[in-house]
Amino acid sequence: MLNQADIEKxxxxxxxxxxxxxxxxxxxxxxxxxxVIAGIVFNQLYFPASDPLVSIVLAYATFAVGFLARPxxxxxxxxxxxxxxxKQMLVMTILIMGVATVLIGLLPTYAQIGVAAPIxxxxxxxxxxxxxxxEWGGAVLMAYEFAPEHKRGYYASIPQIGLAIGLCxxxxxxxxxxxMSDEAFMAWGWRAAFVGSIVLxxxxxxxxxxxxxxPDFVAVKQEQEEVKIPFVELIRTSPKNILLGMGAxxxxxxxxxxxxxFSILYLSKYVQIERTTALVLVCMAALLMIGTIPIFxxxxxxxxxxxxxxxxxxxxxxxxxxxxxxxxxxNLVWVAAGLIIPFGxxxxxxxxxxxxxxxxxxxxxxxxxxxxxxxxxxGIFASGITPIIATYLLDFxxxxxxLLAGYVVFAALISxxxxxxxxxxxxxxxxPTQHSPLRPSTVPLN
Numbered sequence: 001m002l003n004q005a006d007i008e009k010x011x012x013x014x015x016x017x018x019x020x021x022x023x024x025x026x027x028x029x030x031x032x033x034x035x036v037i038a039g040i041v042f043n044q045l046y047f048p049a050s051d052p053l054v055s056i057v058l059a060y061a062t063f064a065v066g067f068l069a070r071p072x073x074x075x076x077x078x079x080x081x082x083x084x085x086x087k088q089m090l091v092m093t094i095l096i097m098g099v100a101t102v103l104i105g106l107l108p109t110y111a112q113i114g115v116a117a118p119i120x121x122x123x124x125x126x127x128x129x130x131x132x133x134x135e136w137g138g139a140v141l142m143a144y145e146f147a148p149e150h151k152r153g154y155y156a157s158i159p160q161i162g163l164a165i166g167l168c169x170x171x172x173x174x175x176x177x178x179x180m181s182d183e184a185f186m187a188w189g190w191r192a193a194f195v196g197s198i199v200l201x202x203x204x205x206x207x208x209x210x211x212x213x214x215p216d217f218v219a220v221k222q223e224q225e226e227v228k229i230p231f232v233e234l235i236r237t238s239p240k241n242i243l244l245g246m247g248a249x250x251x252x253x254x255x256x257x258x259x260x261x262f263s264i265l266y267l268s269k270y271v272q273i274e275r276t277t278a279l280v281l282v283c284m285a286a287l288l289m290i291g292t293i294p295i296f297x298x299x300x301x302x303x304x305x306x307x308x309x310x311x312x313x314x315x316x317x318x319x320x321x322x323x324x325x326x327x328x329x330x331n332l333v334w335v336a337a338g339l340i341i342p343f344g345x346x347x348x349x350x351x352x353x354x355x356x357x358x359x360x361x362x363x364x365x366x367x368x369x370x371x372x373x374x375x376x377x378x379g380i381f382a383s384g385i386t387p388i389i390a391t392y393l394l395d396f397x398x399x400x401x402x403l404l405a406g407y408v409v410f411a412a413l414i415s416x417x418x419x420x421x422x423x424x425x426x427x428x429x430x431x432p433t434q435h436s437p438l439r440p441s442t443v444p445l446n
Contacts, residue, residue: 016146017158019207020139024162026200027135030101033170035261038063041190045109046118060387066129067384073133074372081368082230085213090138097131098201100124105194137372140355145214156356157297164289175279216364230369241361245374247418253382254411259343262390270399288344296352305357310419312349317412324401360424
């Protein structure tokens with residue numbers, strides 16, 4: 001039976017986890033709203049070209065730029081998060097992300113201000129990337145570092161649900177606005193989705209200002225174990241874990257951006273499914289993920305994070321070709337199954353344990369920097385350029401998706417091997433410093 005202290009600790013963990021979840025939801029809503037809109041609106045209003053393929057590629061190129069900026073945000077906020085604390089950085093990231101998103105909704109078009117329009121859009125997209133680059137690491141660390149050791153996989157998976165909720169909100173809002181006439185949607189409807197996020201930002205700021213700093217970071221400060229430059233220490237002590245983490249991350253970025261972002265363009269352009277219908281299907285898969293993400297997060301506490309992630313990667317490899325066959329059939333029932341089953345059920349087997357898997361790779365004094373760099377730097381090739389690759393593979397294959405499916409399988413196999421090779425560090429064992437002697441470990445490896 002739990003005593004009063006245990007009950008209060010459990011309540012504190014839940015408050016922190018919910019604060020992380022709400023903030024992550026807002027960030028992902030803002031970030032992926034851009035991805036949903038890019039191939040529908042920005043290619044026409046900000047990158048007009050005589051060749052439709054060129055305008056779509058240019059629009060997705062600004063989507064990719066956001067991913068290029070994310071490692072910078074991860075390094076900057078990871079550095080200060082490891083030196084000043086997780087909480088302060090989370091307040092700053094949500095402000096940066098929120099202001100950039102609202103300004104995108106107010107930005108004049110190419111027809112109104114000429115070449116300045118795509119340039120300003122690019123700058124705001126970079127700001128979004130910097131914000132989310134620091135956001136993800138801080139949000140999952142708040143949950144991971146407050147959670148008891150045997151439940152870290154479960155609690156760290158809760159902020160991951162923010163991706164599903166944020167995607168569902170962004171897809172749902174755009175689907176709702178798409179019911180307007182094309183003229184009204186292109187004129188002002190899409191802007192409402194960006195500007196309206198200001199309400200969510202206010203709620204997120206209020207909640208984050210009320211939470212405390214994590215016990216792991218407090219311990220680092222008390223024992224004076226901070227390092228002068230966390231990124232340099234990360235590269236010096238953890239090169240193998242960095243590479244394995246980025247390899248494991250590959251399928252996450254590729255699969256998500258193919259099935260959540262690019263699938264909308266693929267289904268509407270090549271399969272002749274209504275855009276609103278495609279958005280609703282993505283939203284349905286995201287709703288399913290809200291339940292499946294924590295299930296696999298909890299399962300990783302029993303199986304071990306590397307094993308759970310590797311099995312999930314393998315299942316995604318097996319499911320990719322059948323999924324595209326079903327989506328390409330044109331039959332709405334098969335299209336729904338081909339999108340919702342792999343994306344809503346199988347993908348969370350990787351994404352659910354991912355936050356704890358990456359957190360397990362690094363000691364507390366460089367953990368914010370470590371997980372942010374692994375997640376965001378790998379996002380350049382795993383996520384940022386995926387819509388561009390997908391566009392060219394489909395065009396090269398005359399609309400047939402098999403080259404694209406092969407690329408997804410390749411990414412899944414790379415991630416499977418990387419996850420199998422991961423060996424989590426022992427967080428209780430500390431590298432000797434002038435302030436802290438080496439102490440024996442009491443925490444078992446996964």
